[in-house]
Amino acid sequence: MNIIKNKLDIFPKGDTANQPVIFIHGFPFDHNMWNNQIDELSSNYFCVSYDIRGLGQSPVADGQYTMEMFTDDVLDIIEKQKLYKPVLCGLSMGGYIAQRAVERNENLFSALILCDTKSAADNNDAKIKRAEGIKKINELGVKRFVEEFISNCFAEESISKLGEVYKETLNRSLNFSAEGIKGCLLAMAGRTDTTEFLSEIKIPVLLICGEKDKLTPRHIMEEMANSITDSEFHTIPNVGHITPLENPNTVNKIIKDFLSRKVKLKS
Ligand code: MLT
Numbered sequence: 001m002n003i004i005k006n007k008l009d010i011f012p013k014g015d016t017a018n019q020p021v022i023f024i025h026g027f028p029f030d031h032n033m034w035n036n037q038i039d040e041l042s043s044n045y046f047c048v049s050y051d052i053r054g055l056g057q058s059p060v061a062d063g064q065y066t067m068e069m070f071t072d073d074v075l076d077i078i079e080k081q082k083l084y085k086p087v088l089c090g091l092s093m094g095g096y097i098a099q100r101a102v103e104r105n106e107n108l109f110s111a112l113i114l115c116d117t118k119s120a121a122d123n124n125d126a127k128i129k130r131a132e133g134i135k136k137i138n139e140l141g142v143k144r145f146v147e148e149f150i151s152n153c154f155a156e157e158s159i160s161k162l163g164e165v166y167k168e169t170l171n172r173s174l175n176f177s178a179e180g181i182k183g184c185l186l187a188m189a190g191r192t193d194t195t196e197f198l199s200e201i202k203i204p205v206l207l208i209c210g211e212k213d214k215l216t217p218r219h220i221m222e223e224m225a226n227s228i229t230d231s232e233f234h235t236i237p238n239v240g241h242i243t244p245l246e247n248p249n250t251v252n253k254i255i256k257d258f259l260s261r262k263v264k265l266k267s
Contacts, residue, residue, distance in 0.1 A: 008058045008073055010050040010081065014042035019110070019263055020086035022074065023049040024094030026116070026153075026242070027184050028146055028173050030056025033091065036248035037255060045259070048086070050077060052093070054180030056172070063179030067191035071100045078108060087263055089113035089255070091244065092216060093184065099194040106203060111263050113255060115208045116241045118216045119224055121193035130189040134182050142181060146173045155212040155240035162245065169245065198227040204262040205231045208254060210239040210246060232258065 011031050021041060023034040031049035038047040051058040053065055053073060074097060078086060088109050090098030095117025102112055122130065137145045150170050151159065159166050207225045209218040218235050225233035234254050239246035 008050050008053065008077070010048055010077060012046065012048050012081070013038050014044075014046040016046050018044060018046040019259075020046045020048060020081075020083040021259075022077065022083065022086045022088050023047065024074065024088070024090035024097050025049070025052065025055075026090075026092035026094050027052075027188065028055060028149060028176055028181050029169065029242075030172060030176075032056075032169070032172065033242065034089075034244060037089075037244055037252055040248075040252045041256065041259075045087075046083075048077065048081065048083065052097070052184070054183045055176055060177045060180040060183070063177075063183035065183040065187040067096060067100055067187050070097045070187060071104060074098075074101045075105070075108070085110040087111045087113065087259065089115070090117065091115040092117045092241065093188060096188065096191055096194075099197070100192065102201065102203070103194055103197045106201065109203055111203050111259070112201070112205045113208070113258070114205065114221070114224070115243050115251070116210060116213050116216050116221075118220050119193065119195040119198055120220075121191055122189050127189045130185045133185050137178050137182055142176065142178050143174055145181070146170070146176070152214060153241040154246060155210065155238060158239055158242075158246040165245065195224075195227070198224055199229070201228050201230075203230070204258070206255065206258040206262075207231060207233045208243055208251060209233070209235055210241055210243045211235050211237050212239060213241045213243075215241045230262075 025033040030051045088098040095114045205228045209221040225231040244251045
C-alpha cells in the first residue's frame, strides 16, 4: 500500500534553464502565498512552488505526517525535477522544512531565504497550544480554527488593506481538510530543533521578519541571523507574520537584491 508517497502537485514558472528557487509556504496556507514573488522573479529564475502534504491541492492521505516527511518531499522534488543547487525559500512552517532540508544536505543548495520563522522546536507551551488547536478543530470545526489562526497571522491594518486578497486567502484555507491541518499541527509539534545547526551553515542566508509578527517576533530572527556566518536580516515595517503577502513590493526588492549579490545567475 502506498499511502503517503503519492505525488505532490508542483507549480513551476519560468525557464528551466535559469537558477531554480523553491518556495515553501506557511501553515495553514498554500503555494498561492508566494504568487507575488514568483510573478516578479520568474523572468530571471526558475520558480517552483508546491502545496505541503495535507494542505492546498496536495494529498491528505492518512493525515499522519512528520517534519522529516515534509523534508523528504522537498528533497524528492529537487531530485525528480532535476533542480541544480536551488535556492530554498520558506515562510514559518516552510522555514522549518527549509532549515531541516539544509541541515540534512546543505550541498544541494546555493542559498536559503527564511521569512517569519524560527529554529527552536516547540516548547511545552507551544505543544499545549497545538493540542488545543486539534481540540478546537474536533469540537468546533476547521472554520473556527482557521479563521482565528489566520487573522492572528496578519497585522490588523494589513487585513483591511489586502481586502479581497485576504478574503481569497482565508477562503482557500477554509476548504482544507481537518485531517490535513491536524496532521501539520502534529508534525510541527514533533519537529527537531535546528538552532545548533545555524552556526554551521555555510551558504548565504537572508532572513526577513514583519515588524508586527506575533508568531515569530523579530528578536528571535535577529538572534538566528547573529548565529549564521553569512547572513543578513531585514525587518518589514507595519506588517505581521505573512510578509510576502502583506508587503510584496518590499519583500520582492529584498529578495531580488539578495539573489543578485549572492547567487550567480546562469548565463
Ligand atoms: C506558520 O505560519 O507556518 C505557522 O505559524 C507556524 C507555526 O504555527 O509554528
